[in-house]
Amino acid sequence: MEKYHVLEMIGEGSFGRVYKGRRKYSAQVVALKFIPKLGRSEKELRNLQREIEIMRGLRHPNIVHMLDSFETDKEVVVVTDYAEGELFQILEDDGKLPEDQVQAIAAQLVSALYYLHSHRILHRDMKPQNILLAKGGGIKLCDFGFARAMSTNTMVLTSIKGTPLYMSPELVEERPYDHTADLWSVGCILYELAVGTPPFYATSIFQLVSLILKDPVRWPSTISPCFKNFLQGLLTKDPRQRLSWPDLLHHPFIAGHVTIITEPAGPDLGTPFTSRLPPELQVLKDEQAHRLAPKGNQSRILTQAYKRMAEEAMKKKHQNTGPALEQEDKTSKVAPGTAPLPRLGATPQESSLLAGILASGMKSSWVESETGEAPPAPRENWTTPDCGQAFPEERPEVLGQRGTDAVDLENEEPDSDNEWQHLLETTESVPIQLKAPLTLLCNPDFCQRIQSQLHEAGGQILKGILEGASHILPAFRVLSSLLSSCSDSVALYSFCREAGLPGLPLSLLRHSQESNSLQQQSWYGTFLRDLMAVIQAYFACTFNLERSQTGDSLQVFQEAANLFLDLLGKLLAQPDDSEQTLRRDSLMVCWHLANQLTEDSSQLRPSLISGLQHPILCLHLLKVLYSCCLVSERLCRLLGQEPLALESLFVLVQGKVKVVDWEESTEVTLYFLSLLVFRLQNLPCGMEKLGSDVATLFTHSHVVSLVSAAACLLGQLGQQGVTFDLQPMEWMAAATHALSAPAEVRLTPPGSCGFYDGLLILLLQLLTEQGKAGLIRDVASSEMWTVLWHRFSMVLRLPKEASAQEGELLLSNPPSPEPDWTLISPQGMAALLSLAMATFTQEPQLCLSCLSQHGSILMSILKHLLCPSFLNQLRHAPHGSEFLPVVVLSVCQLLCFPFALDVDADLLIDILADLRDSEVAAHLLQVCCYHLPLTQVELPISLLTRLALTDPTSLNQFVNTVAASPRTIVSFLSVALLSDQPLLTSDLLSLLAHTARVLSPSYLSFIQELLAGSDESYRPLRSFLGHPENSVRAHTYRLLGHLLQHSMALRGALQSQSGLLSLLLLGLGDKDPVVRCSASFAVGNATYQAGPLGPALAVAVPSMTQLLGDPQAGIRRNVASALGNLGPEGLEEELLQCQVPQRLLEMACGDPQPNVKEAALIALRSLQQEPGIHQVYPTVLMNHDDQGPYSSQHLSEIICKELESGHPETYAVFLPGTVSWSEFSNYHLQP
Structure with missing residues (x-):
């Protein structure tokens, strides 16, 4: 302690105290943590030593630095950085x-x-x-x-x-x-x-x-x-x-x-x-x-909580006396006409203490047999999710206010909500009240109270009254807890029968699904979730398997299952179930049903299978089995090995069983068989013989749902190699009928598919197998093709403006409504786009025709599929995140067709205008940044680059999107540029180079940031200049050439960053002519008004002089201009040593390319202004043999000829003896 002054205490907890301190003889402020040794076990001291050892080796700016540690007789002291406070x-x-x-x-x-x-x-x-x-x-x-x-x-x-x-x-x-x-x-x-x-x-x-x-x-x-x-x-x-x-x-x-x-x-x-x-x-x-992995199911966290609750409750029990309980019973009031709730199990004092213990434990650190720091005070703006959503006007009690200090329980009069909360705690399987649930089941008053609450509050709910919800939700939670905690199946079954379960909850569920006004209530979601929890708990009960003990339990179970499964389709299609909570709970009920059917000891499965050929029971049993198989692969495997079950399904498809509702029964059977094939990934024995029967149903049925179900099974059979004879005219007519007639979704297709998914997958198979050029033309010109895209537009719920005569999406409109995933799922969308790709790959001109038509519905759909609002909807749809990349990449492939073909200029202008008006360029960048993994952004970036290179407005959209979210998008671009995908890097550099060429310098700061990197070491630029791919290096040099026209920061970096200029000059000697041309362009603009950079460019003069003889005219022009720029930079000696004036004169006289001659003469005009070079000009011009190729007379003839061609201002200075030397500005190299 002799090293530190202790100033003031700044914190205290179970570990000890923290003081602000100062190191003696310095201004360094530190934090000193004093941890008492007294009362700590050997294990705790070892753990403390381990913490110190870990901290001692940590050196990071975002980790608190341990400066020192030592021990006194009574304490361990840890010295760390002093902080300003806590987050x-x-x-x-x-x-x-x-x-x-x-x-x-x-x-x-x-x-x-x-x-x-x-x-x-x-x-x-x-x-x-x-x-x-x-x-x-x-x-x-x-x-x-x-x-x-x-x-x-x-x-x-x-x-x-x-x-x-x-x-x-x-x-x-x-x-x-x-x-x-x-x-x-x-x-x-x-x-x-x-x-x-x-x-x-x-x-x-x-x-x-x-x-x-x-x-x-x-x-x-x-x-x-x-x-x-x-x-x-x-x-x-x-x-x-x-x-x-x-x-x-x-x-x-x-x-x-x-x-x-x-x-x-x-x-x-x-x-x-x-x-x-x-x-x-x-x-x-x-x-x-x-x-x-733990072998048991008991959670040690919850066990510890139970133990603490029990200990605290027992302490409280010993402190309380019997008369206090009697007084509470006397002061309790019961609403008129209702039976009093029984006071069983834990006392109210124990219940409140229980809640207080739980509340105090929420922010504490849970450790096995270890103690952590004391929990901080909770913030008062916390609310529970359920209460916050269901009853916005009500506020739950704040944590920390529910302990015994908050209220005087002995004098408080409990209301109805408290009674239900007490019952909820009573039904939990806490060790101190294991018999409480069974006691409740046997209490007739409790049973009557439950039934009354369900009836009365349920009636209020159906009228949309909030009070009904506030009364029934506690009863739901008590029932869920009771059904989950009691193991006496006989008593539980008897209680359910007396209380009206499951009839009352299922009836309430059915009426709620039919009431639009109820579904608009803000508390409807909470009500539905709690109701589903009761139904789920009921179907999980074991008495559903025990015919011998409960007599008619199997019959009741089957009837309840039928009632629920009739509602399953609506539950799964809830439009506002964005979190998938209701869908999950509904499928959990099916899972419990399936679990009952897969039990080896269950009598239920053989009973259901035997009734499949019963005319009246068939449809209900099919629905039960099908719904259970949706959530249980094990049940699928069991039924796939049951000959009786398979044979019953086969004869239903073949129409050999007379059932009451043949159409719906056949539809369920077709989906059932599709599900078995999908889950088993092979054909159950004997199913291959059904191909022709199912094909007949597909082509001859007039019931749309039956056609869709048949198409789903045909697609599954086709994937397993089953052949069936379908003529093109027949299947196109069947598909047209199915797509144009109203859809009636009565059943959930297998695999989270939509109603039309099976049909789209089948069409893709048929077109791939039978896809001759003639057939594809017939398909693309058929009524089916038109109807198909109109149906897709309706599924997407595109605004009418998108498919009307204008064919444009209104950009100012609010986000479009959620697509109808029950009709076409993300998987179906992927199949439809694959169908379009298969068609247009064979007939690419057909794609251009469809995209360029005025008011093209195909173009409207493709643009919509790239909108951020739709992609967010797609991501949150079932399996949407899995198919989102497929959808995006397919759309990009279709939109790439106009750039891959020889397209009429006017046609391309129309297509570009359509894409520009919908801000497709901006959407492509957002898609890559927010929705696609880096490995799949290459194609969208390629399309974005093509749009930006051909359309100035699309380029502006790209830049504006970067400016709208600079940190996020620059981060993405940085990662993408440094990826191991050369084509992606090359396209991005091409896009950036074009941006730098076209736009003003005020828009280009993000490009400078990308090249410099977060630490401004220019590591990304170094990587690009040394990249093994020629195209990457070429685009990098081209980008530098454009930036060097404006960016002083880049010029400074070339001067200050070690080795960066050498990498730039290295491109002059590249083996690839395109890279050399781009490098000469960049070096040329680096030489323009080089300033302090000029002397460093002296080493490049020999390389540039050599390139004056390069086979590429563009390279010769660039280096000629660059050499001309170096004259004013004090490099006369280096230029003369390399005989640059002579070489430029030879080029001006003898190069076959006029633009190269012009560049050489302009360079000569620039160089002659420098005194050292000016002195040698007469010698250069006159000291030639009059008969030589560069004699004075010959030079005069060449220049006069050029004068006649229209460039007198460029060449006049070189007519010997006729025009005086004039001063001209340096030439600024242009691409």
């Missing part, structure tokens, strides 16, 4: 931060984690409280109490450490985890900084764990697409798919802003986490994770 304090004061500040913090956090992970160190407790604010606005990561440096043999960890709000799904599930758990925490922190609340928040640790594992993140509309994409990558629940190293560094949101600290090579610590594991190590890691 958490900013959140408390300001609520949230602007995105540009979040971006800066993100880059620093990623920088710090990259450093840790490159040293195989996991932090394991990333949260705002552990991020300090440094001087100058920077941040520093601190608190390495839970950090772990992993040995080369340790690939994953299993100990649970961290703070629940920021824990990753694998941590809360207690699965083995790795460094990606830190990256999840970073995503949570950045989300909280931008939004003001963590991505997952609840007042209960149990609910929080459920949210982290199951719920999607809710994205506010205020964050940019790039930031959202960044967070989506970090907050991916599957750690194997989470955005990680090295891809994280190159994400456009932070690319170019992350500080990478390089250190001298040290001891081999093994493969850093920042590198991809070699295959053999990945296998080892997977084996280790599998071996360490």
Whole structure:
């Protein structure tokens, strides 16, 4: 302590105290952390020593630096940098931060984690409280109490450490985890900084764990697409798919802003986490994770919470007396006409204490048998997601106010909501009340209360009354908890029958789906989710398998399944289910149904199969089996091996069974068989004989849904090699009928397909197999082709202006409505575009005709498919992110046709005008930046380059898009330029060169930034100049040539950056003539008004003089002009040594190209102004044999001839003895 002055205490926690201090004899302010030894176990002291050892070796600007550490008799003292405060304090004061500040913090956090992970160190407790604010606005990561440096043999960890709000799904599930758990925490922190609340928040640790594992993140509309994409990558629940190293560094949101600290090579610590594991190590890691995975389902996090609750509850119980409970019962009031809720299990005091314990645990660090820092006070602007969305006018209780200090429970009168909350806690399977759910089931008052609540509140809900929702939601949650926690199937089944389950919930679900006014209510989403949770819990109950114990349970189960499956299509097609929550819950019900059918001991599956040929039961049983197979591959395999099941399906297709609703039953059967083939990826035994029967249904049925289902099965059969005879006229007529008639979606096709997907896939197969030139022309000129694109336009819900006579999308319109994915899914869109490609590849002129037609619907569709609003919709559609690149690349291929063919100029102008008016150039850049992986942006960038090179407005759109989001797009361009895709790099450099040539210097600062790099070392430019591909080098020199006309910064870099000028001059000797030409152009503009750069160019004079004899006329012209520019730069001696005047004179007289002669004479005119060269001019002109090729008379004749050709101002100075020498300005080289 003799080294430091202790000034004042600045913090205190369970670890000890932190003081502000100053190092003696200096102005250095430090933080001193005093950690008492007394009362700490040996393990805790070892952990403290480990933290100190980890911190001692860390040297990074965004990690708090440990300056010193020592021990006294009673304490361990750690000395670190002094910080200005915590990031958490900013959140408390300001609520949230602007995105540009979040971006800066993100880059620093990623920088710090990259450093840790490159040293195989996991932090394991990333949260705002552990991020300090440094001087100058920077941040520093601190608190390495839970950090772990992993040995080369340790690939994953299993100990649970961290703070629940920021824990990753694998941590809360207690699965083995790795460094990606830190990256999840970073995503949570950045989300909280931008939004003001963590991505997952609840007042209960149990609910929080459920949210982290199951719920999607809710994205506010205020964050940019790039930031959202960044967070989506970090907050991916599957750690194997989470955005990680090295891809994280190159994400456009932070690319170019992350500080990478390089250190001298040290001891081999093994493969850093920042590198991809070699295959053999990945296998080892997977084996280790599998071996360490937990064998049981009990969560230690929740077990610890239960234990703490039980201990606190028992303490409270001993403090309370019996009369207090009696007094509470006496003071409780019950609404008239309702039975009082039973007071079973935990007392109200225990319930409130339980809630308080859970609330206090939310921000604390959970460690196995370890203690962390005391939790900070929660912010009061946090609300639970459900309450915030369902009842905006109501505010949930603030964390920290739900403990026993908040209210006097013995004197408080409980209301209805409190009673339901009490019951909800009673039904949880907490060790202190294991018998409580069973006791509730056997209580007739409770059963009556549930039934009454469902009836009364349900009626209010159907009238759109908010009060009904507020009353029924607690009952739903009690029922869900009760159905999930009770293991006595007999008692549970009896309770369900008495309480009206599942009839009442299913009836409520059906009526809610038929009420448009109810669906407009703000609380409808919450109501529907909680209702689905009750239905899901019911179908998960085990009594559905036990015929012997419950008698009619199988019949009730089947009837309930039919009722639910009748509603499944509407549930899956909910237009406002953007988070896919309802879709997930609906499919979970099907999963539970399927689970019952796959049980080996279940009597349900044989019972359903045997009824498939029953005329009345057939359709209902088909729906049950089909819906279950949608969510269960195991059930598909079981049925695919059941001869009776397959034979029953075959005879239904063949029409050999007389059923009540033949059309719908056949439709379900066709989809069912398609699903079996799709899931099994081969043909079940005997299915190959169905080809002709299904083909007949396809071509002869007038029921659109049946034609669509038949097409779906034919497509699956065709992929498995089954042949069927379909004549072109027949299948075109069938497809035309199916596409033009109204679509009636009665069933969800397999594989998340749309209604028309199977038809589009079949058409693609038929056209590929039968695709002779004549047939393709017939298809493209048929009514089917026209109807097909009109139907696609309707599915996309294009505004009428897009398909009307003008054929233009209104750019000022709001974002277009969501496409109808139930009709054509992302997979179907990809098939349709592949169909167009197959057609136009064979008949390219047909593509031009379709694109250039006035009001072309095809052009309107293609432009719409590149719009940012549509691409965001596509990304969030089922399987949309998988097919988004396919859709974008197919559109780009179709739009490339006009540039790949010999097109009439007027036709190309019309097409360019159409693309320009829809801002396709801007959309292409946005697509590449926000929606496509780097490996797939080559084609869109190529199309963007072609548009910009041929259309000035498209070039302006490109530049304006960069200016609108400079950091994000410049980051993307930087990464793309340095990629390992030469064509991509070449196209981008060509685009940038054209930009520099056409636009004014005020627009070009981003190009300078791209060439200089984030550290201004010009590493990117060096890379381009030394690139192995000729085209990349050529475009780089061309870009430099244009920039050097305006950029003084670039001229300064050529002078100050070591080796950069040498790389520029090296191009003069390149073997490739195109590269030499571009290099001579760049050097020529570098010599113009070279200033301080002039002397450094002296070394280039011999190379340029040699190039005066190059076979390429453009190179000769460029170097002649460049040499002329060097005269005023003080290089007369070097020019004379290389006989430049003589060589230029020879060129002026003898070069076959007039423009080269002109450049040579202009260079001579410039050089003669320099005194040293001026003296030798008469000698050069006169000292020739009169009979030689360059005699004075011969030179005069050449110049006079040139004078007559129209350039007197250029040549007059060279007529000996007739015109005086004049002064002229330097020649500025033009491309």
